[in-house]
Amino acid sequence: MSSPPPANAPSKGDRTRRRLLDAAAAEIARRGPDGTSLAAVARRAELKAGSVYFHFDSRDHLIEAVLEEGVRESLRILDDAVSALAAPSAAPERLRAAVRAHLRAIEELSDYAMVVLAPPFHTAGDRMPVYRDALRTYLARWTELISDAQDAGVLPGGTDPRSLRDLVLGGLNASGLAGRPVADTARAMESLLGLDDG
Template identity: 60%
Template sequence: MAGASTERALGKGDLTRRRILDAAAAEIARHGPAGAGLGAIAEAAGLRTGSLYFHFPSKQHLISAVLEEGIRASLQRLDAAMAAPQRATPAERLRAGITAHLRALAELSDYAVVVLAPQFAALHREVPGFRALRREYLRRWAELVAAAQDDGTLPAGPDPAEVRDLLLGALNAAGLAGQPPARTAEVVAALLRLPS
């Protein structure tokens, strides 16, 4: 959970900026936005407090940037997972989605905490565009679930959105707790009795 970086996924940019973002994500994940001190973030990034202001105009902007990084990386991974073979069966695609989500959690690490944890709802509201992105993310998952229900893979009846929320709740809990993706995916599949 320490020093996670979205480097590879986000392309190369200003290196210092990336170090600051990673440090900020870690601090925020651990202590919340209010408890994340610029001093601690700067130290973790290898510079002094005042220097942060050369890269970000304020703590608020830094926090927003962390959220945006997290969202961007999340969506990118989801795209990769969802763009998978459309000819796959709903069950296969559901499995792929679960695995992709768990892997994303593991790779995003601290960013995932900031993006997903309901404790940061207040934060989320302050970043323009965040809600739209998350809505899109959830919409795709609901489609995945609905397809699996139509197919008989998942029990028909329950609202796909509710099913999705429960499913993602379970995945997030395991992922944020640091469980290995592959193993967790298997257990989930077993519980849902997905055809192997």
């Protein structure tokens, strides 16, 4: 017979769930949340549409899970990068690390990043509280970083840090989602932010 599974191995159900999340992320990245049909996701995951309901309560719950996972992973990458700095580190240094982390997230998360960062998807937040809260946390973290940099004189004070944050994140996302080379984008943004040299 088959040998017993290792202790922490993902069960069959876990693996199917993962396939569904990946399939949904791919569809959402290509067609947007509204253009994504359960049938298309199921097909991509090699399942029938009805079977999705064994793993998720509804189409919206599946989509929300994808969006939330995207933001949560982005936050993890961001926090890891900032934590990895020799503490205590200066605001500009942290800001530069954040810029790079954000771009790395876009690169590494592929479909999940596309799904999360494209601004118009934010409208989905209305119906999806878990996703909305995760996004708020992510943005709050950035607001802090920006605010600190303003206090340190690296960024212009007297401006709502959220405006600056949107300017920075919006720029990074647009460039990243357009497929510009990450190194290019990073260098240009760091130059604009006056973070050129260590």
